Amino acid sequence: MYDISTRKRALALVSQGRSLNSVSKETGISRAAIRAWQDRLEPLPRMTAPAPEGPADEVAYAYLLGLYLGDGCISAHPRGTGYYLRIACADAWPGLLQECREAIMQVLPGIGVYTLQKQGCAAVTSYSRQWPHLFPQHGPGKKHERTIALAPWQQEIVDAHPWEFIRGLIHSDGCRITNWTTRLVAGGRKRYEYPRYFFTNVSADIRRLYTDTLDKLGVEWTQCKRDGTGFNISVAKKASVALLDTHVGPKH
Incomplete structure (x- = not known):
């Protein structure tokens, strides 16, 4: 009993x-x-935060927005009483998973956050009626099959905290890698290594949000084609890589 x-x-x-x-x-x-x-028992009230005018923490929201646009989705509760926000995080990056959890709790203080483990990744999940209001990009179908544009209030937050937005996008659909090539030095071939950032997303709108923000931050980028498609945005110039290293860095 x-x-x-x-x-x-x-x-x-x-x-x-x-x-x-x-x-x-x-x-x-x-x-x-x-x-x-x-x-x-009588139904209990849903344990969600009161409807806010906006996110409680705009810095955390700018980061979470980047994560959502890259690897997030919103789905309705089967009973039609609220919505689930799910952000997919690879098991290889436990630090990213923790940052995602913290960002959700800062955006909606008091919200419940839990993790659903899947093969090779975990879905950081939270339930609230407010998610569609906080992420109006939510809609039926895949993101690259519909228009993705920021609401004016979202753009204001991104403009105020652009590096957090870039961090979220790179942490979801980007990476920092080390490329190498060879050079002829004193008659012999020597290996030369250099760091590089990639961001890959099928949605042209999301890629544009990324590159527009890089432009405002003075980060130089190029679009690279892979298998005939231009889904990849590369940052390889030394000064621009240094900026990303300072504000983003590799996943952990």
């Missing part, structure tokens, strides 16, 4: 958008019991 406070705590976790399986593992209560309580 469980007291009423235990039952309400379990149902509160479910109201955040958590699955019965994850709540069961956390509380030690069977899924069947939780499911039965959902029918017996």
Whole structure:
């Protein structure tokens, strides 16, 4: 037998958008019991933050916006009561996963955040009615199959915090690599290495948001074709790479 406070705590976790399986593992209560309580107790209010005029933390929002445009999606709750925000993060970068979690909690303080593990990656997930308002780019279909444009208030945030926006985009769909070539020195071939940043996204609109922001920051870039497509944006000039190293750096 469980007291009423235990039952309400379990149902509160479910109201955040958590699955019965994850709540069961956390509380030690069977899924069947939780499911039965959902029918017996009065519905609890959804544990979401009050509707804000905008994100609580604009710096964190600029970063999260970049992550969302690269590897994020929003989907409706099956019952039509709210929305899930999911950001895919590769297992190879645990620091990125943690930064994503922190950004979500700073944008909506008090929000629940949990991780759904998949093969090779984890989906950092949060439930709220507010996600479509905070990310009006949400819509049916794939991002590259529809227009992606920032709302005026979003553009103001990006203009105020451009490096955080760039960090989010690179952390989602970018990378820092080391290229190499050879040079003829004193009659012999010597290997020469240099760092380079790549950003790859199928959406021309998202690539344009990236390059427009780089232009404002004085970062030189080129568009590279791979297999005949121009989905790749390269930053290779020494001064521009140094700027990205200072404000973005490699994933971790």
